[in-house]
Amino acid sequence: MESQKLIEEIRRAVTEVKEKSQEMVSVNALINYLNSLEKEVEEHRDFDQRKFESEITVFRAEHERNLAHYDAQQQHSLELLRSVIAYGQAALKSAILINGGAAAALLAFIGNIWAKGIVPQAVSSITNAIIFFSSGVLASAFGTGTTYLTQYCYSEEWNKSAKLFHILTIIVVLFSYFLFAMGAYASYEAFVKHLALG
Numbered sequence: 001m002e003s004q005k006l007i008e009e010i011r012r013a014v015t016e017v018k019e020k021s022q023e024m025v026s027v028n029a030l031i032n033y034l035n036s037l038e039k040e041v042e043e044h045r046d047f048d049q050r051k052f053e054s055e056i057t058v059f060r061a062e063h064e065r066n067l068a069h070y071d072a073q074q075q076h077s078l079e080l081l082r083s084v085i086a087y088g089q090a091a092l093k094s095a096i097l098i099n100g101g102a103a104a105a106l107l108a109f110i111g112n113i114w115a116k117g118i119v120p121q122a123v124s125s126i127t128n129a130i131i132f133f134s135s136g137v138l139a140s141a142f143g144t145g146t147t148y149l150t151q152y153c154y155s156e157e158w159n160k161s162a163k164l165f166h167i168l169t170i171i172v173v174l175f176s177y178f179l180f181a182m183g184a185y186a187s188y189e190a191f192v193k194h195l196a197l198g
Contacts, residue, residue, distance in 0.1 A: 009037060013033060085151070088169065088173075092173060095140040095173055096137055096141065096176075099133045099136030099140060099179065102129075102183055102184070103137065106126055106130050106187065110130075125189065126190045128186045129183045129184070132179050132180070132186055133183040135179050136176045136183065139172050139173075142172055143172035143173050149161075149165045150165040153165055
């Protein structure tokens with residue numbers, strides 16, 4: 001029981017005695033009253049202590065639940081970021097691989113037909129395809145650089161710049177795939193026009 005409530009309780013008891021037109025109070029009655037009041041105060045103190053401990057336990061449980069939820073969200077975000085990075089790296093690697101492989105294959109093919117003297121006019125058409133494939137490799141390498149800049153900006157919490165580089169990286173990778181498609185089409189045209197006829 002709080003001290004203010006205790007004083008109010010004593011005042012109420014004294015007022016009751018006064019209203020009964022009693023001017024004197026027995027010392028024994030006062031001591032008995034104070035003892036019962038003390039007992040009541042002790043019971044309230046135990047109740048308040050238990051209530052406080054209960055509230056602390058509830059607060060700790062809620063706090064631990066909130067921390068676990070926050071930790072789960074952070075882990076989810078981290079795993080999502082890792083998967084995005086992994087997929088982005090895979091896209092860049094595949095863009096470099098398909099463009100570089102196609103350019104290397106066409107160079108080997110040109111060397112082979114040039115050595116045999118077969119249809120040298122086809123070489124000029126095939127070089128257009130090699131230019132597309134080589135440009136695709138260059139675009140992919142540029143995309144690798146923009147990926148680094150994206151991660152750097154995210155780590156420095158420059159979110160607007162990071163999003164800009166992120167979008168730029170996606171555009172560059174898609175452009176690299178487009179260059180591969182253009183190179184494949186240029187190769188097809190060269191084969192159909194020159195080598196099929198030759």
